[in-house]
Amino acid sequence: MDSSLPGRIVHALARLIAIAGGAVLLVVAVITVISIVGRAFIWAGLTSIRGDFELVEAGVGFAVFCFLPWAHLTRGHAVVTIFTDALPPRVNAVLVILSDLLMLIIAAFLTWRHFLGMLDKMQYGETTLLLRFPLWWSYAAGLPGAAIFVLVALYVLVRSVAATAAGQPPIPQQGAIH
């Protein structure tokens, strides 16, 4: 791990927001379970949580945005390295830098468009069907994760360039665990 101050800050941010996303995911699961229990005991005067699926959508959306920075920072995305393993390290280093640059561009593109999407929803005043909370809240919830994703993508690109300049090999891929 990068022990410089920016490196430590970026790692801490990505870890923190990933765990926050995971915690919200767990809360979503608990809300769903409570709602099911309520539904099962309607005869006893309990009730399911109104609009629970709207909470699920909003919560999972928030969580996925929160997960993006950590996955990129720790090289968690699925890649195929079987063909490039045969190439010299120098070539691999350049390929990794190009990938990291593409990721930064896409991260910035997604965040920019998502932000404008939020402004649209705000302007039109759209709300969800049952709970009637403004739709732009869900969009806004994704922004912290998206913004940190851009920051992480920038950091990862700089890290790759610096490592290549110093002649170090790129950080190995974790590969896909699913």
Place this chain on the structure above:
Amino acid sequence: MSNIELGLWSFPILLGMIFLRVPIGLAMLVVGVTGSWLVTGTWNPVLAQFKNLTQSTFASYSLSVVPLFLLMGQFASISGMSQSLFRAAATWVGHRKGGVAIATVGACAGFGAICGSSLATAATMGQVALPELKRYGYSGALSTGTLAAGGTLGILIPPSVILVIYAVLTEQNIAKLFMAAFIPGFLAMLGYIVAIAIYVRISPESAGNRERAAYPERFRALLDIWPVMLLFLLVIGGIYTGVFTPTEAAAIGAVGTGLVALLSGSLNFRSFGAAMLGTASSTAMLFLIVLGAAALNTFLALSQLPQFLSAFVTEQGFNPWLILFIVLLLYLLLGCVMDSLSMILLTIPIIYPVMTTLDFGLPPEDFAIWFGILVLVVVEVGLITPPVGMNLFVINGLSRDTPLLHTYRGVLPFVASDLVRVVILAAFPAVTLYALHLFY
């Protein structure tokens, strides 16, 4: 260049990027976005689309089942349920010839019933079973081969993350797909047990003996796996009977495995954080690919390539079974280099519409389900096919004193068993559809 040509060219470009180690989801996004721009000749449609596409993909109720199943798998891994499953299986069959390896397969199947992913099943069961296999004198080749193959049961036996994705892509019913996966998953387990039985008869020195366990011990061990049974009944039973939506069932599974982990004392501050980060990594990886697939599909739809290909295949009047054979072969080859989920997201949008135009004598829904299970099974064979199957690396990494070549050799009987099963499932759709028609 015509739109169809753009669509056709996008594939070599996309594969080229992927093979040059661009993350798969990222490559799909880049090709999808630029492709849509080239087809329409303006940026406006793409820019407008991405105001909502990310949000609608990430905050989608039908996909919300995926992170919940992943969270469930993470909790299941630290809950100690893998140990009790292995113990229960080993006390019952461990004394037989090759029994500890057979117990490993059984425990993998059990763990697959609460975990929706292959690599997680292989890794979790590997930690539990490898030391035991070694203790009872099983060779590294047989041990690692068994675990790599057993791990694929994680995805075949419901719940299965990949089937959820397939269901969303092809607009099929998740409950029905899970039901259809049941018999093939069970056949897979039987096939692996047969493979082990033959293996230890051809090469008796690769398996040692375990003492026979007394019946009281056996039943005690069986009692210990009640949380697994209960969770499986709630989650899968709930989905099958339609009492719960898949998301609700996955939520119950996540909370339930979390509680089991908490009660077993293995859930502390540290392992909780690790479970969250593990969920984060695999969820983000999946959703980036799903988002990439959405972008790519928009482009392909604009290019009209899928319609063109479907029309072409219909016009030529190819033999459907020949096409099926080629498609499955393609999946087998791709499965050796690419992870299964990326492969399905990458190919189903093109291949599925083409396949639905072919006549296999099945109603459309039956065909969709049968084809989905076939693809899933074939893709999983790729996970354990030497020299690149990913499960092989995961397990070999856990067993440090086994050379990779031994793992390659040890897994071959299992690959053979898989291929036999693929042929059976392809030749007799009824095997897959039987359970489905019984209940729906």
